[in-house]
Amino acid sequence: xxxxALTSSPHSARPYRVDQVMLQxxxxxxxxTLALVWFFGWGVIINMLLASLFALGAxxxxxKLRGRPVLPVxxxxxxxxTALLFAxxxxxxxxxxxxxxxxxFAIVIVKQLYGGIGYNPFxxxxxxxxxxxxxxxxxxxxxxxxxxxxxLEARDLVHLSFLDSARLIxxxxxxxxxxxxxxxxxxxxxxLRTRLDQNILMTEIRQSPLWxxxxxxxxxxxxxxxxxxxxxxxxxxxxxWHIPVSLLGSLAVLSGxxxxxxxxxxxAPWFHLFSGAAMLGAFFIATDPVSAATTKRGQLVFGxxxxxxxxxxxxxxxxxDAVAFGVxxxxxxxxxxxxxxxxxxxxxxKKT
Amino acid sequence: xxxxxxTSSQTPTSSPKLWKFHGGIHLPDEKALSNQGPVxxxxxxxxxxxxxxxxxxxxxxxxxQPGERVFKGQMIGEPQGYVSAxxxxxxxxxxxxxxxxxxxxxxxxxxxxxxxxxxxxxxxxPDRPEPVADFQSLDAEALRARIRMAGxxxxxxxxxPSSVKLNPGQDQPIDTLVLNGxxxxxxxxxxxxxxxxxxxxxxxxxxxxxHLLGTGRVLIGIEDNKPEAIAAMRQAVAEQQAQxxxxxxxxxxxxxxxxxxxxxxxxxxxGREVPTHGIPAQIGVVCQNVxxxxxxxxxxxxxxxxxxxxxxxxxxxxxxxxxxRVRVGTLASELIAASGGYSGELAKLIAGGPMMGMTLQxxxxxxxxxxxxxxxxxxxxxxxxxxAMPCIRCGQCAQVCPTSLLPQQMYWHARxxxxxxxxxxxxxxxxxxGCCAHVCPAHIPLVQYYRYAxxxxxxxxxxxxxxxxxxxxxxxxxxxxxxxxxxxxxxLRKKKEAITPKTKAAPxxxxxxxxxxxxxxxxxxxxxxxTAKTDTxxxxx
Numbered sequence: 001x002x003x004x005a006l007t008s009s010p011h012s013a014r015p016y017r018v019d020q021v022m023l024q025x026x027x028x029x030x031x032x033t034l035a036l037v038w039f040f041g042w043g044v045i046i047n048m049l050l051a052s053l054f055a056l057g058a059x060x061x062x063x064k065l066r067g068r069p070v071l072p073v074x075x076x077x078x079x080x081x082t083a084l085l086f087a088x089x090x091x092x093x094x095x096x097x098x099x100x101x102x103x104x105f106a107i108v109i110v111k112q113l114y115g116g117i118g119y120n121p122f123x124x125x126x127x128x129x130x131x132x133x134x135x136x137x138x139x140x141x142x143x144x145x146x147x148x149x150x151x152l153e154a155r156d157l158v159h160l161s162f163l164d165s166a167r168l169i170x171x172x173x174x175x176x177x178x179x180x181x182x183x184x185x186x187x188x189x190x191x192l193r194t195r196l197d198q199n200i201l202m203t204e205i206r207q208s209p210l211w212x213x214x215x216x217x218x219x220x221x222x223x224x225x226x227x228x229x230x231x232x233x234x235x236x237x238x239x240x241w242h243i244p245v246s247l248l249g250s251l252a253v254l255s256g257x258x259x260x261x262x263x264x265x266x267x268a269p270w271f272h273l274f275s276g277a278a279m280l281g282a283f284f285i286a287t288d289p290v291s292a293a294t295t296k297r298g299q300l301v302f303g304x305x306x307x308x309x310x311x312x313x314x315x316x317x318x319x320x321d322a323v324a325f326g327v328x329x330x331x332x333x334x335x336x337x338x339x340x341x342x343x344x345x346x347x348x349x350k351k352t
Numbered sequence: 353x354x355x356x357x358x359t360s361s362q363t364p365t366s367s368p369k370l371w372k373f374h375g376g377i378h379l380p381d382e383k384a385l386s387n388q389g390p391v392x393x394x395x396x397x398x399x400x401x402x403x404x405x406x407x408x409x410x411x412x413x414x415x416x417q418p419g420e421r422v423f424k425g426q427m428i429g430e431p432q433g434y435v436s437a438x439x440x441x442x443x444x445x446x447x448x449x450x451x452x453x454x455x456x457x458x459x460x461x462x463x464x465x466x467x468x469x470x471x472x473x474x475x476x477x478p479d480r481p482e483p484v485a486d487f488q489s490l491d492a493e494a495l496r497a498r499i500r501m502a503g504x505x506x507x508x509x510x511x512x513p514s515s516v517k518l519n520p521g522q523d524q525p526i527d528t529l530v531l532n533g534x535x536x537x538x539x540x541x542x543x544x545x546x547x548x549x550x551x552x553x554x555x556x557x558x559x560x561x562x563h564l565l566g567t568g569r570v571l572i573g574i575e576d577n578k579p580e581a582i583a584a585m586r587q588a589v590a591e592q593q594a595q596x597x598x599x600x601x602x603x604x605x606x607x608x609x610x611x612x613x614x615x616x617x618x619x620x621x622x623g624r625e626v627p628t629h630g631i632p633a634q635i636g637v638v639c640q641n642v643x644x645x646x647x648x649x650x651x652x653x654x655x656x657x658x659x660x661x662x663x664x665x666x667x668x669x670x671x672x673x674x675x676x677r678v679r680v681g682t683l684a685s686e687l688i689a690a691s692g693g694y695s696g697e698l699a700k701l702i703a704g705g706p707m708m709g710m711t712l713q714x715x716x717x718x719x720x721x722x723x724x725x726x727x728x729x730x731x732x733x734x735x736x737x738x739x740a741m742p743c744i745r746c747g748q749c750a751q752v753c754p755t756s757l758l759p760q761q762m763y764w765h766a767r768x769x770x771x772x773x774x775x776x777x778x779x780x781x782x783x784x785x786g787c788c789a790h791v792c793p794a795h796i797p798l799v800q801y802y803r804y805a806x807x808x809x810x811x812x813x814x815x816x817x818x819x820x821x822x823x824x825x826x827x828x829x830x831x832x833x834x835x836x837x838x839x840x841x842x843x844l845r846k847k848k849e850a851i852t853p854k855t856k857a858a859p860x861x862x863x864x865x866x867x868x869x870x871x872x873x874x875x876x877x878x879x880x881x882x883t884a885k886t887d888t889x890x891x892x893x
Contacts, residue, residue, distance in 0.1 A: 011707075012538070014735075014795050017795070289747060345755055
């Protein structure tokens with residue numbers, strides 16, 4: 001009659017599951033991904049597939065080596081999320097073996113060597129990306145121009161077809177009779193830094209065909225897509241508002257301050273928000289629960305400091321974008337932030 | 353101070369200010385399963401199994417013998433000490449035995465029970481307390497004594513002796529009596545039905561407690577998913593308001609688990625927080641469950657001790673869920689049979705609700721004063737959560753914790769058996785409501801970890817106290833031995849001083865003196881040497 005299973009309360013059906021949460025994150029990436037594919041070609045999709053394959057394979061391998069069951073670990077889909085986020089941050093033409101290298105670093109070293117999901121102090125996708133960025137800076141920063149006819153014409157560039165992308169990724173061969181200069185192009189953030197360093201004023205920089213409505217051509221649409229996906233995650237409560245709002249807020253406030261006082265040398269806050277990895281980072285990367293701060297006040301500090309690091313490095317640092325650095329830097333500070341931002345517990349009066 | 357009193361008296365009674373507690377979760381309430389019909393009087397069983405420990409505190413001591421005839425309402429177990437409660441026979445009959453019987457307790461261990469073969473006459477004890485129509489003629493002490501001797505304990509599930517809770521002491525003036533009619537656990541509807549059917553007794557009981565405590569205000573908190581109960585209670589309050597100068601108020605509170613937790617309800621209704629490790633009396637509040645208060649009214653007005661209660665029998669594993677008025681000591685199996693038995697496959701049988709109840713190993717256990725619900729859940733209602741996965745620190749648990757704890761951090765340290773750290777994260781403020789484990793996407797049995805950490809902490813504390821006690825004993829012994837040694841040496845020195853001039857004066861007598869001394873302190877070796885020396889000295893001279 002009674003199974004005799006003496007389990008501790010609560011006995012209710014659990015409404016959430018890790019793999020469902022991870023799946024929702026994957027689904028929320030769709031709008032931004034579509035925009036990226038639209039503007040930067042099939043390489044994005046090829047990279048995502050490759051990265052996913054490598055990530056699941058690497059995780060399965062580690063589980064085998066550790067003598068643990070493979071399927072439950074693969075099944076939590078966390079490796080898939082890592083792979084997708086990694087693939088969305090690398091250039092759509094990155095050689096396949098660099099993707100493999102980055103993923104191996106992310107999954108094997110950053111995630112599994114620390115004990116697997118839940119134990120990694122750093123965000124695996126960002127650690128993998130930064131590993132490549134430092135070790136292979138040229139390959140990791142060679143982006144494509146967005147597929148906007150006016151821009152391609154103005155700069156005499158070609159857009160890569162599916163086959164071109166695949167060939168470039170797998171063999172490293174460019175389409176016949178083209179050069180790297182003809183297929184690649186600086187990202188808006190990159191171009192902005194170069195021009196500003198040449199003492200060109202913002203008004204002139206804004207005339208560039210690379211510039212769109214608020215951010216870079218194509219990039220602003222991808223950012224909008226990630227913003228939509230992020231709002232979806234907020235709506236279904238997979239993430240809370242604290243990290244995205246504080247991250248974007250601090251980035252906007254800091255860039256806004258400088259822009260208000262010197263608009264000819266500093267881009268507007270909306271440019272910062274809709275360029276580079278700001279939206280993707282705010283909603284999908286900084287919110288990685290394992291490596292982020294866990295208290296609510298801590299998350300506000302965590303997000304705001306990432307925003308500040310991003311602004312500082314974008315404006316004065318050596319790299320055009322800095323979401324990965326900001327996230328990794330604050331990852332290691334998260335335990336300390338958590339320690340100093342514990343909530344006031346019921347019945348404990350005012351915290352002194 | 354004056355200003356604040358004024359504001360509170362000006363608060364309109366229709367829409368009192370409600371406060372919020374942190375977190376909480378919305379759960380499917382499942383109340384409609386069991387609250388559709390009236391409360392059914394359960395059949396008088398042929399045998400009653402009445403546990404002697406149905407309350408927090410010392411178990412009652414049996415005061416009847418096997419073979420003895422007992423009457424309904426007769427005390428069969430005496431309270432042992434201040435924090436204890438008597439138990440009474442729920443019907444008349446003959447005591448068959450006083451022996452251990454399976455209990456509704458997670459350990460499944462048997463505990464002493466008085467087993468009564470009922471005679472069907474249901475005859476009242478001749479010496480039952482006189483009904484008191486005018487409770488105001490009794491003073492607080494007499495009322496408390498009556499409540500104590502009626503065996504009344506908290507019927508919301510905690511089963512703490514009510515007379516103790518109603519004796520906050522002179523230094524803790526009580527300004528608010530909170531009645532807990534929230535019944536926030538899903539499935540359970542016995543308080544709902546009680547408030548619908550016995551609203552008048554609840555309100556009368558509240559007035560008795562107001563009189564006892566000298567308090568001017570009652571706040572009756574009921575979740576808004578019980579409109580019938582709220583209406584019935586409002587009507588009873590309207591009928592009785594004229595008879596008391598105190599302010600009686602039924603407050604409709606939002607349905608949010610765990611609003612019915614004592615600390616949470618007090619916060620919702622008064623905005624005050626029970627201090628950590630403290631009790632509500634410290635902030636001028638006494639909180640009682642509505643069923644407890646109805647039992648107080650029965651004890652005072654009718655002279656009836658606590659021998660029956662309302663029990664919900666529900667869950668989709670029960671053929672005809674409903675509520676019963678049950679004698680304490682009735683076996684759960686009889687109640688389930690009265691509900692049409694089990695229907696289909698059963699995942700769990702639970703005493704209490706799905707969030708905080710405990711699983712039972714079988715249904716051959718007695719209904720106790722504390723048991724508000726028998727819940728038979730099907731595998732669909734209570735699916736196996738599967739193996740726990742690693743914590744991904746998503747913080748859902750912290751978001752829903754009604755005491756603003758950080759369950760993920762507590763789990764981390766409890767898992768590492770770092771008890772000091774878990775306590776740093778305020779483990780003992782955890783009310784074990786289960787919100788954290790409910791929302792955990794990794795399906796970690798968090799509450800189990802906290803119970804483990806609490807038990808380990810208590811065990812360690814006991815061990816520490818025991819070792820401290822042993823250490824103190826050891827030190828006392830050492831000190832005593834040292835003192836004895838000092839005293840002995842001092843005595844010896846004195847004697848020596850007394851002897852030395854004598855030896856000088858009369859050497860011939862020294863041996864005799866030495867011999868006498870030797871016999872008096874023969875136990876200590878060094879004394880012997882001393883004496884021997886004296887002897888030698890004496891003989892040489």
